[in-house]
Amino acid sequence: MTRPTQAIIDLQALRYNYALARQRHGGRALAVLKANAYGHGATQCARALSGLADGFAVAFVEEAVSLRKAGIGAPILLLEGAFGADDLDLAHANGLWVVVHQESQLRMIEAARHLRDLNVWLKVNSGMGRAGFAPGDIAAAYARLKANGRVSELTLMTHFARADEPDSDATAQQTRVFDAATAGLPGDRSLCNSAGLLQWECARRDWGRPGILLYGADPMPKGDSGLKPVMTLCSEIFAVRELRPGDVLGYGGTFIAKQPTRVGIVAIGYADGYPRTAPTGTPVRVDGQPACTVGRVSMDMLTVDITHLPTAGIGSAVELWGNQVDVNVVARAAGTIPYELLCNVKRVRFSYVDRENASPGYPAPASQQAPDLVR
Ligand SMILES: *Cc1c(COP(=O)(O)O)cnc(C)c1O
Numbered sequence: 001m002t003r004p005t006q007a008i009i010d011l012q013a014l015r016y017n018y019a020l021a022r023q024r025h026g027g028r029a030l031a032v033l034k035a036n037a038y039g040h041g042a043t044q045c046a047r048a049l050s051g052l053a054d055g056f057a058v059a060f061v062e063e064a065v066s067l068r069k070a071g072i073g074a075p076i077l078l079l080e081g082a083f084g085a086d087d088l089d090l091a092h093a094n095g096l097w098v099v100v101h102q103e104s105q106l107r108m109i110e111a112a113r114h115l116r117d118l119n120v121w122l123k124v125n126s127g128m129g130r131a132g133f134a135p136g137d138i139a140a141a142y143a144r145l146k147a148n149g150r151v152s153e154l155t156l157m158t159h160f161a162r163a164d165e166p167d168s169d170a171t172a173q174q175t176r177v178f179d180a181a182t183a184g185l186p187g188d189r190s191l192c193n194s195a196g197l198l199q200w201e202c203a204r205r206d207w208g209r210p211g212i213l214l215y216g217a218d219p220m221p222k223g224d225s226g227l228k229p230v231m232t233l234c235s236e237i238f239a240v241r242e243l244r245p246g247d248v249l250g251y252g253g254t255f256i257a258k259q260p261t262r263v264g265i266v267a268i269g270y271a272d273g274y275p276r277t278a279p280t281g282t283p284v285r286v287d288g289q290p291a292c293t294v295g296r297v298s299m300d301m302l303t304v305d306i307t308h309l310p311t312a313g314i315g316s317a318v319e320l321w322g323n324q325v326d327v328n329v330v331a332r333a334a335g336t337i338p339y340e341l342l343c344n345v346k347r348v349r350f351s352y353v354d355r356e357n358a359s360p361g362y363p364a365p366a367s368q369q370a371p372d373l374v375r
Contacts (some may be wrong), residue, residue: 004236008322009040011048011354013228014264016051017214020226025197025208030190032211034063036328039273039342040215040231041102043070044352050074057209057273058283061087061096068094080131088112099123099157101131104139108261108341110148119153120145121190124181124354126158128175137182142185155188155207163195163203164219171196175203195219217338222351231342232322233274235288237264237304240313249303250295255280266318269300273344274320275334283332285319286312 006121022029031053039043044057046067055075058064060083065075078183079100082088088108091098092115100106101123122141125132128256133141134309138156158178162170178191194213200218212219216229241256243249253347264286270276274297282293289312295307321327327338332361334341 002349004238004266005272006234006349006351007040008232008234008351008353010228010230010232011044011217011352013230014040014045014048014214015052017208017227017230020051021194021197021208021210021213022054025192025204025210027204027206027208028202029197029208029210030055030075031214032057032079032193032209033067034059034211035131035343036063038212038215038339039345041350041352042067044350045073045214046070046072046074055097057211061090061094063088064096075119082108085110085112088115092118095123097153100141100145101125101133103274108171109150110144112150115150117152117261118150120151121155121157124156124158124178126177126181128159128161128172130161133312136288139179139185153187155190156182156185157190157207160193160196160200160203163193163200164221166199166222168272171200172202172373174267175200188274189373193219197215198225203309212339215338215342217342223302223328225327229322229327231327231345233268233320233345233348234322235266235268235318235320237306237312237314237318238267238301239265240306241265241303251298254294255295255303260307261305262309262312263294264304264306264312264316264318266302266304268299268318268320268348269302269317272347273341274302275330275336275341275344277336278330278334283325283329284338285317285324288324332360 019029031049033042033056036042046359057077057079059080070298072150077097078101095331097119099121123132124138160171162168190207191203191205194210197208213227218225218227241263243261245257245259247257262375268274276297278297280294284291286309289309291304319325323331331338331341
């Protein structure tokens with residue numbers, strides 16, 4: 001028997017969430033697959049969405065090329081664009097779409113005399129204050145891209161800083177800044193990330209760019225969008241300890257039993273991506289029953305209190321997050337966001353389940369194919 005620790009990826013839930021996003025937003029939607037599809041396996045997710053998604057988006061060119069090598073032919077947008085002329089060539093050779101967010105990228109395109117038919121997404125800094133042209137510089141950048149003869153398709157985009165805050169005016173304000181900066185310029189528009197397309201009707205345009213919602217983690221505080229969790233991170237109890245009052249548990253001795261306590265030791269730790277910052281009391285499920293962690297999370301294992309579950313023991317199933325434990329709740333307890341938790345999952349076995357097509361057993365994502373993990 002091997003270590004019973006896995007991330008089970010529900011590809012039908014992924015498709016469900018994509019369809020929900022596209023329907024909510026209207027128009028078309030790029031499924032954002034950067035960071036190995038937020039830790040879910042970019043190739044498997046792209047394949048599962050093939051024929052359904054209008055296209056994909058990743059952060060940089062290597063992420064896109066590995067999708068092309070896996071046979072993904074759909075449009076792929078590079079959200080950070082080209083880092084250098086070689087990147088731009090690689091993007092062009094692979095038929096990738098590129099964001100242009102700063103002057104140096106504009107010059108790169110102007111200097112690349114051999115390139116034709118580029119699909120460029122021109123990015124406005126409408127208030128994020130990070131990448132993007134200042135609103136007052138957009139018309140000039142647009143004109144230069146049109147004039148150089150290398151760009152056949154030009155889309156206008158921006159990115160929201162606070163779309164997950166329903167009580168903030170920032171997103172409506174960014175939308176107004178974007179609309180004013182791009183007024184009269186022909187071309188499609190793309191504004192919404194997940195939170196934008198769920199919450200801000202005023203910002204829906206031609207293309208949505210849903211990321212986190214595809215994976216079933218609701219970015220809004222209410223969390224009532226009807227998304228389905230895609231990843232279930234689970235393991236098993238492999239040992240049980242009976243603590244007497246006064247017994248100390250784990251690194252730092254942070255937990256001291258006040259009463260007789262049954263503790264299950266679970267085969268997952270922070271080296272697998274479970275957050276070390278999750279404190280005593282972070283929820284888990286043991287054999288489907290509510291329970292919680294106790295003591296510090298270690299590298300390869302963590303401990304859960306099963307005093308109230310007399311039938312639980314060695315071999316009991318433990319869900320760390322997924323269908324029963326909301327990854328948002330774990331993230332909040334650990335002082336982070338679901339994005340980071342999901343991206344961090346590693347070293348565990350990945351199982352792909354596709355109930356509709358009933359075909360589990362896609363190969364593991366590339367990042368999991370370390371020699372010691374190939375079985
Ligand atoms: C990551 C990213 C997205 C997706 O954001 P979510 O919050 O995960 O939906 C959309 N647009 C850009 C530019 C991004 O970098």
